[in-house]
Amino acid sequence: MNKNSLYALAGSVWGLVGLFLMIRGVTMYQTALETQSATQTALAISIAISIIVGVAKGRFVLSKTARRNKSRIESIEEPLKVHHVYAKSFYFLIAGMILLGVSLRTFNEYLGGYVVVGGIYCGIGLALMVSSLTYWKRDAQPAVVEENS
Numbered sequence: 727m728n729k730n731s732l733y734a735l736a737g738s739v740w741g742l743v744g745l746f747l748m749i750r751g752v753t754m755y756q757t758a759l760e761t762q763s764a765t766q767t768a769l770a771i772s773i774a775i776s777i778i779v780g781v782a783k784g785r786f787v788l789s790k791t792a793r794r795n796k797s798r799i800e801s802i803e804e805p806l807k808v809h810h811v812y813a814k815s816f817y818f819l820i821a822g823m824i825l826l827g828v829s830l831r832t833f834n835e836y837l838g839g840y841v842v843v844g845g846i847y848c849g850i851g852l853a854l855m856v857s858s859l860t861y862w863k864r865d866a867q868p869a870v871v872e873e874n875s
């Protein structure tokens with residue numbers, strides 16, 4: 727495994743998890759309309775907020791995390807293994823995020839229903855998808871300085 731493979735794996739995981747969360751959020755919106763009598767206005771507001779917050783969080787917050795992870799991967803000595811794709815502490819964060827997601831779904835009615843939780847899922851999913859692009863960007867190579875002899 728090489729460093730480019732780890733970048734691709736990290737970007738793919740973030741992108742696919744983001745897509746999964748977006749799909750999950752859309753199904754929550756559908757559930758909100760069907761079972762919780764959410765209004766079209768509430769749905770439109772939730773979608774608009776999730777897009778704005780998701781793009782901003784992906785561009786300005788999670789992209790920094792992705793860049794730090796790329797730098798960490800760059801500093802790893804050979805041989806590279808699949809588990810090097812993320813730092814050890816990041817795996818605990820993932821477990822916490824999963825527990826938070828389960829809690830949001832379980833207690834959705836206390837938070838404003840599935841229209842709110844669906845917005846949170848879509849926003850986080852979009853943020854992950856936007857920030858996953860960081861892993862696919864090639865870093866600019868330093869300019870070669872020519873010496874005049």
